[in-house]
Amino acid sequence: MRSTAWNDEENRVLPEMALDFMPEDKLRELQLQRLRATVKLAYEKVPLFRERMDEKGVKPDDIKTLADISKVPFSMKKDLRDTYPYGLFAVDLSEVVRLHASSGTTGKPIVVGYTKEDMEVWAQVVKRGLLACGFRSTDIVQNFYGYGLFTGGLGIHGGFEALGATVIPISGGNTERQVMLMKDFGVTAVGGTPSYFVRIIDVAEKMGVDIRSLNVKRGIFGAEPWSDGMRDYIEEKTGIKAYDIYGLSEIVGPGVGCECECRDGIHIFEDHFYPEIIDPETLEPLPDGEEGELVISTLSKKAMPILRYRTRDITAIEKTKCKCGRTIRRIRRIGRRSDDMIIMRGVNVFPSQIETALLRAEKALPHYQIVLDTKNNMDTLEVKVEVSRDMVSDSMGAMEQLNKKFKHSIEQILGISVIVTLCEPDSLPRSEGKAKRVVDNRKKM
Amino acid sequence: MKIPQVSVFVSNRPGRLQAVCRSLADAGVNLLSLTLADSGEFGLIRLIVNNPEKAVDVLAKAGLSATITDVVACPVNAAIGGLAELLSTAVGSQQIDYMYAYPSTLNGSNIMILRFQDTDKAIEALKATNFKAIDKEELFKNT
Numbered sequence: 379m380r381s382t383a384w385n386d387e388e389n390r391v392l393p394e395m396a397l398d399f400m401p402e403d404k405l406r407e408l409q410l411q412r413l414r415a416t417v418k419l420a421y422e423k424v425p426l427f428r429e430r431m432d433e434k435g436v437k438p439d440d441i442k443t444l445a446d447i448s449k450v451p452f453s454m455k456k457d458l459r460d461t462y463p464y465g466l467f468a469v470d471l472s473e474v475v476r477l478h479a480s481s482g483t484t485g486k487p488i489v490v491g492y493t494k495e496d497m498e499v500w501a502q503v504v505k506r507g508l509l510a511c512g513f514r515s516t517d518i519v520q521n522f523y524g525y526g527l528f529t530g531g532l533g534i535h536g537g538f539e540a541l542g543a544t545v546i547p548i549s550g551g552n553t554e555r556q557v558m559l560m561k562d563f564g565v566t567a568v569g570g571t572p573s574y575f576v577r578i579i580d581v582a583e584k585m586g587v588d589i590r591s592l593n594v595k596r597g598i599f600g601a602e603p604w605s606d607g608m609r610d611y612i613e614e615k616t617g618i619k620a621y622d623i624y625g626l627s628e629i630v631g632p633g634v635g636c637e638c639e640c641r642d643g644i645h646i647f648e649d650h651f652y653p654e655i656i657d658p659e660t661l662e663p664l665p666d667g668e669e670g671e672l673v674i675s676t677l678s679k680k681a682m683p684i685l686r687y688r689t690r691d692i693t694a695i696e697k698t699k700c701k702c703g704r705t706i707r708r709i710r711r712i713g714r715r716s717d718d719m720i721i722m723r724g725v726n727v728f729p730s731q732i733e734t735a736l737l738r739a740e741k742a743l744p745h746y747q748i749v750l751d752t753k754n755n756m757d758t759l760e761v762k763v764e765v766s767r768d769m770v771s772d773s774m775g776a777m778e779q780l781n782k783k784f785k786h787s788i789e790q791i792l793g794i795s796v797i798v799t800l801c802e803p804d805s806l807p808r809s810e811g812k813a814k815r816v817v818d819n820r821k822k823m
Numbered sequence: 824m825k826i827p828q829v830s831v832f833v834s835n836r837p838g839r840l841q842a843v844c845r846s847l848a849d850a851g852v853n854l855l856s857l858t859l860a861d862s863g864e865f866g867l868i869r870l871i872v873n874n875p876e877k878a879v880d881v882l883a884k885a886g887l888s889a890t891i892t893d894v895v896a897c898p899v900n901a902a903i904g905g906l907a908e909l910l911s912t913a914v915g916s917q918q919i920d921y922m923y924a925y926p927s928t929l930n931g932s933n934i935m936i937l938r939f940q941d942t943d944k945a946i947e948a949l950k951a952t953n954f955k956a957i958d959k960e961e962l963f964k965n966t
């Protein structure tokens with residue numbers, strides 16, 4: 379078997395990877411030069427950024443060092459909504475070759491645009507991430523990220539295509555067919571949301587197909603936070619290696635960062651995206667190693683330069699160097715987004731904690747949903763768990779025991795009392811292959 | 824001696840029992856017995872059918888989780904004290920998880936379906952009594 383270790387000789391000689399290993403001083407120099415150009419572009423072409431900088435009395439020429447980025451005002455999702463659809467574009471629409479939009483459930487979506495050059499950069503960063511995780515041009519890739527307005531499908535597609543792999547643009551849904559093609563096409567690599575892959579694993583099992591016996595070796599997963607427990611579950615069930623790719627549409631889509639074979643954090647493609655960690659309360663920058671909110675500035679985007687975007691993702695920039703030798707810095711895997719955080723009777727709850735609890739209780743990863751409600755003026759947290767075939771027993775006592783086991787495991791992790799409700803398979807909603815984990819019906823005070 | 828019983832997990836909502844029966848009927852699975860156990864939120868439908876494996880597959884396709892467990896079918900004298908008589912034998916000292924009456928008779932006897940904690944031990948215990956466990960072929964012969 380071919381070695382897939384991080385120090386695989388092949389990994390270092392590929393010219394596309396050179397940027398990941400750039401000498402640090404050269405990298406900082408490049409970043410400063412690109413940051414200055416981006417601030418200038420945003421100031422000159424995007425009214426929102428100009429107004430904000432003028433308010434703070436900052437001019438593009440004030441950016442003399444990378445540390446001066448702290449003078450630049452922040453931007454956030456609301457800014458993209460408020461300027462819908464094209465208000466943050468820095469180029470004429472004639473230069474924009476692609477539009478993507480969020481599947482906002484409420485109100486207007488957010489819209490992002492790309493020039494031809496932006497598209498090339500996007501494909502290149504995804505490709506660099508894939509290479510770092512050991513994907514190669516010889517791979518046959520089943521891409522079940524959703525295709526369409528969502529950046530996931532076409533973003534990952536572009537990266538694999540740039541890599542020269544054989545891409546099957548199957549998108550999400552029709553799970554039995556996914557299993558059939560995985561088998562018949564000799565698929566060696568998969569990409570998509572981890573929650574949908576778990577669904578594929580379930581269906582394959584039902585169909586009597588053992589993914590371990592197929593050719594699939596690796597998967598690239600993203601678009602939602604997923605726990606280490608979920609990764610272990612996927613790898614145990616399928617025998618593949620699962621890698622995390624990070625990104626958000628507002629910045630570029632998937633490919634802002636990606637794991638490497640070491641799987642010890644996510645390398646940010648720092649020559650195109652500048653990461654900072656801030657204290658979400660004081661908004662002050664935090665030193666590397668400290669946990670806070672990730673803020674990203676684009677360094678080469680032309681259609682839509684974004685300055686100091688508050689991602690709502692909670693992480694830290696690693697202080698130490700990765701064993702792979704890449705000089706581009708890493709952030710810790712995102713276990714939680716501040717947007718996903720539920721505050722329940724004063725306690726912070728993240729869906730990933732529920733996931734960990736379910737895995738701990740049953741060594742299985744059932745589909746679940748968190749429902750918040752107010753009953754008799756008390757906020758309640760209910761976890762609905764789909765009962766799969768191997769969880770069913772003919773004994774009522776055993777089913778009630780299962781319920782108790784889940785409840786106990788969740789309560790142990792969260793430290794608050796919860797209600798667990800067992801549900802039929804497929805009874806909980808799924809959207810675009812992206813799990814809808816939280817429903818909040820609480821009465822707002 | 825063992826009878827395969829299908830248990831289906833259902834949410835406690837109107838229409839779920841109908842969904843189970845309809846999908847089995849459409850697949851040509853013959854329902855020989857059906858009993859329901861429920862807690863507040865969910866229920867278990869326990870079925871004896873002529874083709875249990877097929878039933879589980881059909882139910883899975885309809886999005887329902889089901890499993891097969893072994894139960895024992897015992898003839899019971901259709902007279903007063905029939906069940907008491909059965910339970911006064913060695914069978915009665917076995918751990919019984921649940922039991923229910925089967926809706927048809929066999930050679931003039933009523934039939935009880937029993938779920939023992941230890942099925943093999945219970946069948947062994949039955950051998951020493953006058954109540955011979957009914958085998959699958961006999962129970963299904965008219966279906």
Ligand SMILES: [Zn+2]
Nearest residue numbers: 638640700702
């Ligand atoms: Zn690395």
